[in-house]
Amino acid sequence: MACAGIFYLLQAAAAPRTPYPPGLVDERFGELKRSLPKDSPPVGYLGDIALETNPSGYYLTQYALAPVVVAAGAHRHLVVGNFARPALAPTLAAANGLVVLHSFGNGVFLFREGK
Amino acid sequence: VGLIAFPLVPAVIGFLLLRAATAGARYCRHDLFRLALGLGLGTGLTSCTYFCSLLAGVNCIFFDAILLAIAAGLWFRFGRSPCIFCVGEPPARPIERQAPRKLLPWALAIVSLGACLLYLSLASQAPHGGWDAWSIYNMRARFLFRSGPAWQAAFHAELAWAHPDYPLLVPGSIARIWTYLSHESPLAPAGVALGFVLATAALLVTVIRILKDRTHACAAGILLVSAPFFTTLAAWQYADVPVAFFLLAAVALTCLEDRFPVSERRLACLAGLSAGMLAWTKNEGLMLMLVFTAFRAAPMFFGPRKRSEVMRYVALVTGASLPLACVAYFKLVLAPANDLIAGQTTAAALARSANAGRYIDVALAFANHIFTFAGIALAPVIVLAVYVFCFGIAKPLAPSLRLAWCILLAAITGYFVIYIVSPGDLTFRLTGSIDRILIQLWPSILLTSILTLNKPS
Numbered sequence: 040m041a042c043a044g045i046f047y048l049l050q051a052a053a054a055p056r057t058p059y060p061p062g063l064v065d066e067r068f069g070e071l072k073r074s075l076p077k078d079s080p081p082v083g084y085l086g087d088i089a090l091e092t093n094p095s096g097y098y099l100t101q102y103a104l105a106p107v108v109v110a111a112g113a114h115r116h117l118v119v120g121n122f123a124r125p126a127l128a129p130t131l132a133a134a135n136g137l138v139v140l141h142s143f144g145n146g147v148f149l150f151r152e153g154k
Numbered sequence: 155v156g157l158i159a160f161p162l163v164p165a166v167i168g169f170l171l172l173r174a175a176t177a178g179a180r181y182c183r184h185d186l187f188r189l190a191l192g193l194g195l196g197t198g199l200t201s202c203t204y205f206c207s208l209l210a211g212v213n214c215i216f217f218d219a220i221l222l223a224i225a226a227g228l229w230f231r232f233g234r235s236p237c238i239f240c241v242g243e244p245p246a247r248p249i250e251r252q253a254p255r256k257l258l259p260w261a262l263a264i265v266s267l268g269a270c271l272l273y274l275s276l277a278s279q280a281p282h283g284g285w286d287a288w289s290i291y292n293m294r295a296r297f298l299f300r301s302g303p304a305w306q307a308a309f310h311a312e313l314a315w316a317h318p319d320y321p322l323l324v325p326g327s328i329a330r331i332w333t334y335l336s337h338e339s340p341l342a343p344a345g346v347a348l349g350f351v352l353a354t355a356a357l358l359v360t361v362i363r364i365l366k367d368r369t370h371a372c373a374a375g376i377l378l379v380s381a382p383f384f385t386t387l388a389a390w391q392y393a394d395v396p397v398a399f400f401l402l403a404a405v406a407l408t409c410l411e412d413r414f415p416v417s418e419r420r421l422a423c424l425a426g427l428s429a430g431m432l433a434w435t436k437n438e439g440l441m442l443m444l445v446f447t448a449f450r451a452a453p454m455f456f457g458p459r460k461r462s463e464v465m466r467y468v469a470l471v472t473g474a475s476l477p478l479a480c481v482a483y484f485k486l487v488l489a490p491a492n493d494l495i496a497g498q499t500t501a502a503a504l505a506r507s508a509n510a511g512r513y514i515d516v517a518l519a520f521a522n523h524i525f526t527f528a529g530i531a532l533a534p535v536i537v538l539a540v541y542v543f544c545f546g547i548a549k550p551l552a553p554s555l556r557l558a559w560c561i562l563l564a565a566i567t568g569y570f571v572i573y574i575v576s577p578g579d580l581t582f583r584l585t586g587s588i589d590r591i592l593i594q595l596w597p598s599i600l601l602t603s604i605l606t607l608n609k610p611s
Contacts, residue, residue, distance in 0.1 A: 041261035043532040044380020048268035051382045051529070052275040061282035078304055081312055098315070102282075102293045106301035110312040 068103035081108040083115030120148030159334035168192025170225035175420035178237035187360035198431035201326035258372035276389030281340040284390030295328035319489040323435040351388035354399040361406040381528035394590040402597040403428035412554035419469040426473030434477040519584045527592040546608035558602045
């Protein structure tokens with residue numbers, strides 16, 4: 040049992056790893072986080088990947104921006120943008136009645152209501 | 155400062171409480187047991203006081219100091235007589251010094267080293283933990299630490315996907331360390347997870363060393379530590395290892411009560427504290443706590459020493475009172491409804507419980523995963539079964555062991571019933587959780603099985 044255990048433990052330790060998004064998200068959203076006050080009301084979320092298909096980008100955004108609550112959906116005064124393809128951001132923002140307030144680079148945006 | 159926050163302060167608080175309960179001279183060879191159990195219990199207690207400090211708006215260091223003073227006072231009052239484990243302990247048998255029996259501690263050491271390598275490898279690859287860790291526990295810790303007075307934002311309705319109804323032992327412990335440090339560090343959650351996995355393995359080995367012998371203790375340690383999934387869950391920073399620790403602690407203290415009646419009420423108090431911490435760790439821990447306290451009440455009605463059993467049970471409830479008060483306040487005032495309960499209607503639950511196919515699916519899943527949950531082809535459960543077959547079962551079983559088996563069987567039944575009635579996709583729920591649930595129970599099953607053995611090693 041001990042021999043089998045040591046074999047499996049070392050095999051598991053040496054197994055190849057997949058990329059690890061939570062390690063990168065703090066750096067990516069760092070500037071946006073500093074620009075939002077801690078007691079900010081909940082902000083919305085807009086991305087180029089549908090939440091129903093893959094919500095991990097939304098969850099990671101919330102992880103990075105805590106304690107600001109990020110609500111699923113773009114119906115808020117301030118909306119956070121998380122885009123794998125940043126070129127799509129202005130189009131999707133306009134379609135949701137939003138204007139770009141600031142682009143932080145790396146596909147991270149802050150939008151506000153367009154009115 | 156980080157090392158003072160964890161593990162030093164929780165370990166000292168827990169160690170002093172254990173010394174108060176079991177006494178002991180200046181240096182005692184059972185101190186590793188006290189240190190292992192004390193680290194886990196101390197971590198739980200300091201997370202409760204961290205929660206109290208949030209409610210009171212006071213720095214948690216103030217509450218830690220009070221806790222430390224209480225533990226020191228109890229040790230000074232009760233803990234300076236001879237160790238209850240050493241008094242009356244038979245001298246080591248010559249058979250224990252034979253060569254094959256010297257191999258087992260070395261085998262345990264080598265397997266433990268392999269497990270440490272696996273932990274370090276996984277933890278360095280995923281410093282924020284696995285999915286559930288960063289999206290539930292570590293994120294809640296960020297809310298508690300970063301929000302200041304507005305920490306209740308952690309339970310906002312928009313965060314329903316992150317299970318804001320989960321109790322706060324793990325996030326509270328992490329946020330407490332960050333408060334000591336005055337900044338966030340991914341070493342805090344990794345350290346808490348490492349503390350619990352080490353404490354669980356050490357507690358299993360040392361309590362069997364006290365109640366049985368060193369050879370069986372090493373064998374049990376190898377069966378636990380050689381399961382890669384046990385270490386993997388710890389490196390992922392999931393709360394299942396703390397649940398496994400507190401269940402093991404509650405069962406172990408119940409067995410110790412029987413063997414050392416001179417301290418039975420103090421040990422019962424610590425068993426109650428461990429059971430309360432189960433409920434403060436995870437929602438399924440609440441079910442385990444209810445099962446434990448219900449079965450522990452049985453000897454009051456059916457046992458031969460009813461008055462003594464009532465006093466033991468009072469001590470047990472006293473021990474559980476602090477974590478249960480935290481759970482009650484959290485669940486009644488702060489936490490939103492649990493998604494399994496909120497998404498449930500009586501009619502739908504009855505319909506699911508009348509569906510025979512669900513029973514078959516859940517039974518098959520348990521039957522399959524009992525051989526695979528450890529993540530190793532040579533299933534530890536088969537090795538354990540062979541081990542028990544070789545040594546035979548003691549007859550009659552000690553009352554505490556009968557109680558321990560009843561608690562474990564009721565816990566498995568409880569999980570079975572939850573799977574049957576819970577809404578949502580059953581296959582998804584089973585594949586995502588059944589291995590973790592078996593890991594929660596595995597250290598306690600190992601302890602109870604080894605203590606059930608007939609012959610000495």
